[in-house]
Amino acid sequence: MMLNLLLVMVLFLLLLLSGMWIPFGIAIPSLVYILLVQGWPGLNALGFVTWSSVNSFTLTAIPLFLLLAELLIRSGVATRVYDGLSRIVRHLPGGLLQTNIAGCAIFSAISGSSVATAAGIGSVAMPQLLRRGYSRTMAAGSLAAGGTLGILIPPSIAMIVYGSFTDTSVAKLFFAGLIPGLLMTAVFMAYIAASALLSPTVVPRAGEASGDDIAIFSLRTASDVLPFVVLIGLTLGSIYMGAVTPTEAAAFGCLLTLVIGKIWGTLDWPILSGSIRRAMIAGASLMFIIYAAQIFSYAVSIDGVGERLTKTFVEMHLSKNELLGAIVVLFLILGCFVESIGIMVITLPLLYPILNSFGVDLIWFGVMMVILIEIGQLTPPLGINLFVIQSIWDGKLGEVIKGVMPFFFLMFAVLCLIWIFPEIATWLPSRM
């Protein structure tokens, strides 16, 4: 019965708004759903559902990419890359603001998390930007928006989760996000350049800082940036060539980062153990959400609601674009209240059969979904990147939101472009 699903969704929203932890907010309605459909015997499958949802080689990539991001941030590799990049792009209109976007883009190419990207680059960049007198709103906005590139440019934790729920190739999903990610980077940088040229208050006039005297083409710049570029090339290149799986690439990246950190002398036992602990906690938190969502997915499957929803949508004679329009609106609303992975795992068990019946390309839709989730990460009141940036400076949340608004519309424009020209996302994976 659709009534069961409606009751469960209301319960989910109530628990979510009440402040219940999201995994429990998903698990409780899911257990209620199973009880409504099959009674207590329905719960007998819980053990198997737990085992089969968490025992996944694909999902193993999540803690490993989180560990990689932690190692890069805590061992100071991210700082050196930011410094090196700042020398390369600071002469563009917008100066260090351009470095924010370039830094986030390049950091995204090794970190699968937008929070890690925003935190990693933001913690390095924000003090410099404020010290040099850059526009506070623009600094915060560019970092929060740049951070979202973390889940679009491969590797991407969101795409790993999407792949595991839809049985699509994670490697293809990764490379489907590459061109849209680079397009988004270019659009962000073009906007910053235009703002800097049109509004003199965005970028400070003068003020040299330490390190500004180092040339673009210098040994120092090369040593700051090149190891990171090699790291990206080896991990992403090996996935593209089919030499390793995304999960193995994450482990390979961790080992390479250990080597780089050791050579630079920036890695010691406290940093290593702290990185492992943080990655473990973040990974367990994410996996708990995914596990709870798998219980929901099981409840949906025993109720057969996916098939009924599909039939309903087919009988409504919606066009593919109308269906996608409805999904976009749904995601924009959910993005205001639900954490990004939460949106994905709650909606996919219901959307997957519908998308299949409408013949939607699941690789292309994965990219669309990730961009929608990115937009959600910038939408108050629960846009997590807003809080990440606010937490690393002394500004107000309002300033971050004001700074993010133009980027929000730019992301929406890129989303529309990919909607109209799906080849932006599908061309590269079709070559694999």
Added chain:
Amino acid sequence: MSEVQPGGSPGAIGRLLAPLFRIAAVLADLSIVVMVLIMGTEIVLRQAFNTSLGISDEVSGYLLVSMTCFGIAIAIRHEALFRFDYVVLSIPDRIRPLYLRVLYLLALATTLILFQYLVVYVSHTIHRGVVSDGIYAIPLWIPQIGMPVGFGFVILALVEKLVHPVPEAE
């Protein structure tokens, strides 16, 4: 294994349970470390020696189960689980502990249900002598035992939260 500490003072029950949680945290940490080492070894063997461990996919999945189940309790203690906390923060300090206890009680009830069914599931695996499909036919109760044990730690973490819903340092 790390400098990352739970927020606030955990109180008497927290101090009592701390050694147990330390064991859970180390087990979860080790799961990630072994994942990296196994996959690193697999890549080297495959690319350089054209051979394979033959178990890296399988064991990585088991390690993810272990990391997740032991890590959830640690995430709860570190307040690292995601939540929409506007309502919680807007509740007057006087009533907040009671409100949080209601939420934690619901979470505890859910965990107890999951724990019960996990115990039953793993017991069946043991009695039936189920082994993995991999080349080493690993008895599946070995990787599965982490599930009920890990959720046991979650129960303890939630009991601690019920006793101290707001960390003392807050």
